[in-house]
Amino acid sequence: MHPIRHWTRLRDAALAMGLLSCLIAAGNGSSDELPASARRVIAPGHIARPPYQFTPPDTRILQVVQQASFDYFWNESSPHTGMTRDRVGTTVCSVAGVGFQLASLPIGIERGWITYAQGRARAIKVLxxxxxxxxxxxxxxxxxxxxxxxxxxxSISSGPPVVSTVDTALLFSGAIVAASYFGNEVDLLVDIMLGRADWKKFVDKKPVLEYAQGMISLGWVPNDPDDPTGTGELLxxxxxDAADEQxxxxxxxxxxxxxxxxxxxxxxxxxxxxxxSHDDGNTVTYFPYGGGLFTNLIEHVWFDHSRIDLDDPMAFGIxxxxxxxxxxxxLWHARMHQDESASNADSYASFEVGWGLSACDGPDGYVVPGLFPDPLPMPGAQPGIDVPLETPSDDFGNGTIASYAAVSSIMFEPVAxxxxxxxxxxxxxQRGDRLVWKSPSGGGYGLVDSFNLDPGTGQPWSSGSHVAIDQGMILLSIENAxxxxxxxLFHEHESIRGGMKDLRLQLLPxxxxxxxxxxxxxVDGLDxxxxxxxxxxxxxxxxxxNGDGQVDLLDLEAVRLLAPALGGPDLR
Structure with a gap:
């Protein structure tokens, strides 16, 4: 039978028999009673996914912003090692920032800001x-x-230098992008880099916390800072927890x-x-120890989750x-930040013009503000092993906004x-000069790290600083959008393809x-x-x-609404 006729007859017959109410009644248990493994974090298909089409005026703005961020990586790099400095005015380089630097090179070449030969030479020097x-x-x-x-x-503090697993992961990610783009000598150097990583050495065999068994430590510190490869201990x-860095x-x-x-x-x-869940009713998963938007951004500049199907922990017995x-x-976290900023605009002047609380410079030093949804019950979950022991609370950071947060959300929320x-x-x-935007024509690199329109001093404040990882987030997020x-480029690499296969994750076309x-x-009659x-x-x-635990006419209607003709619109 033709799918359209099949659906029409099924729908009419079901409605005539009152099947819809029966099916809904069959699932009359509260959604709060669902175990976590029965829940799905999803977004309806009518919400557009990247890449997006931007208007010519918006495209020109994005081009200028991207080039300003790229110029940071190109100009603020050491003539000795080739590595980009952590921020303007410093003499240290964060390896995370270097990861973003390596990924910036293909963008610079494809956008015409440097030549292929220049980009390749810089990549080889850094690696x-x-x-x-x-x-x-x-x-x-x-x-x-x-x-x-x-x-x-x-070290940028009074303590010893630290071997960092997350900053290395960001370095590797950018190196992988460069390897896929340049191949040959760059690919060989990246293979050497990746092949040396002994991750098992960063698993604590006897952690104090039982639920940390088998998990990766944040890092390692040497006993003697003057002997960085000698003895030491894991942090x-x-x-x-399953936030972006983790x-x-x-x-x-x-x-x-x-x-x-x-x-x-x-x-x-x-x-x-x-x-x-937030006020919009959508189910989300969240990081209980930090509600900054970066916890839902920094992994997304590498992985194209817009084309990766739902994962399945139960397939691994978890x-x-x-x-x-x-x-x-x-997407839902970005919208939560928008909603909360709008709701609290009377209390914080910055929220009248922007949104996106995240790790950044503040008027009085480094801040990590954040927002959290209301926790949902997880029946049967074990404290510590399955759910955190703490319940977090919102921290509005005195209204300080991280410039990169909303802009990097262009991967999910292009209009906002x-x-x-x-x-x-x-x-x-107060002088009439740009507060957050530092023009490249004047030696700036576009958006500064953060701003606060009412920090309690009677005048607006901005950090005035450009930070490598922030510039990288802006540059890569816009390019992906x-x-x-x-x-x-990231998904072309054999290590990423192999890891995806091991996790049974599928990158759809x-x-x-x-x-x-x-x-x-x-989306057609076969669905x-x-x-x-x-x-x-x-x-x-x-x-x-629709993720409500029941397969019923509501799910049929969701499919029908996306493909009203059931002719199978091509999603490629």
């Missing part, structure tokens, strides 16, 4: 300085900060290095997924973990991000939509038939399009 210096790492994992001249470990803090570190730890130095893929699914479309999860970007550029200080270039039940890049065949209680399954 040679990193790979050729045995004192800048421990077990193949790099120190957070390196001296721009010697490339040796540095007693671990990546245990997922990126854990993925790199199971996908890079040699086979015998990697951690099991199941560790990625063991990361805790506390679920919650209970009490929701199935998540991570692009949708980031563009609106925020234009507002930031237009902001003026426009072309998907960084995503495509089209946007990942819940209505495309069979993942064939078309209708799949839903019909699964009618009944089916928590967590693909046919439960």
């Amino acid at each position: 040679t300085s990193l790979v050729g210096n045995p004192g800048n790492r421990k077990h193949g994992i790099y120190y957070h900060y390196l001296d721009e001249v010697s490339g040796t470990p540095r 007693p803090y671990y990546w245990i 997922r990126l570190v854990t993925f790199m730890a199971m996908a890079t290095g040699r086979q015998n130095t990697r951690i099991p893929p199941s560790t990625w699914y063991r990361l805790r997924r506390q679920i919650g 209970p009490h973990r929701a199935r998540v479309d991570w692009w949708a999860n980031a 991000a563009m609106d925020a970007l234009k507002r930031y550029i237009a902001l003026l200080d 426009r072309s998907g270039l960084v995503w495509n 089209c946007p990942s939509l819940p209505e495309d039940v069979n993942d064939d890049c078309a 209708i038939l799949e839903v019909v065949a699964a009618f009944g209680a089916c928590p967590g399954c693909d046919e439960d399009v």
Whole structure:
């Protein structure tokens, strides 16, 4: 039977029999009673996914903003090691910033700001300085900060230098992008870098906390700072929750290095997924120890989650973990930040023009403000192992906004991000000068780190500083929203393909939509038939399009609304 006629007859017959009310009644249990593994974090298919089409005026703005950020990486790099400085005016380089630097090179070439030869030469210089210096790492994992001249470990505090697993993961991510783009010598240097990583050395065999067993430590410190490759100890803090940094570190730890130095893929699914909901009613998973927007941004500049299907922790035997479309999860967090800024604009002047609380400079020093959804019950979940022991509360950071947060959300919210970007550029200080935008013609690099329109001093404040990782977030996020270039290069690399396969994650050739039940890049009658065949209680399954634990006429209607002709619109 033709799918359209099949659907029409089924719908008419069901409505005539009152089946809709019966099906809904069959699922009359409260959604709060659903175990976490039966929940799905999803977004309906009518919400557009990247890449996006921007108007000519907006495209010109994005081009200027991107070039300003690229110029930071090109101009603020050491003539000795080639590595980009952590921020303007310093002599140290963050290896995370260097990761963004390496990923910036293909963008600069494709946009016509440098030549291929220039980009390749810079990549080789940076990678040679990193790979050729045995004192800048421990077990193949790099120190957070390196001296721009010697490339040796540095500390920016009174404590010893620290080998950082997350900053190394960001370095590796950018190196992978460069390897895919340049190939040959760059690819060889990156292979050497990745192959040296012994991630198992960063798993504490006897952690104080039982639920940290098998998880990656945040880092390692030497007993003697003058002997950076000597003896030392792991930091007693671990990546245990499924926020962006945690997922990126854990993925790199199971996908890079040699086979015998990697951690099991199941560790990625063991990361805790506390679920919650905001005023819009959408289910999300969130990081209980930090509500800054960067916890839903920094992994997304590498992984194209708009095309990655729902993950499945239960396939690895890991209970009490929701199935998540991570692009949708980031979208709902971005909208929560928008909603909360609008609701609190009377209390914080900055919220009248912008949104996006995240880690940044503040008027009185470094701040990490953040927002959290309301936690949802997770029946049967074990405290510590499955859910955190603490309940977080919102921190508005005295109204300080991280400029990069809303702008980087262009990967999910192009209209709201563009609106925020234009507002930031237009902001003026008390002298009538640009507050947040520092023009490249005057030696600036575009958006500064952060601003606060009412810090209690009677005049607006901005950080006045450009930071490598922030510039990288802005540059890469905009490029992905426009072309998907960084995503495509990242996913080309064999280590990423292998890691995705080990996690049973599929990169689709089209946007990942819940209505495309069979993942064939078309919403059509075949999806209708799949839903019909699964009618009944089916928590967590693909046919439960709206994620309410029941496959019923509501799911059929969701598919029908996206494809009213059921002619199979091509999503590619």
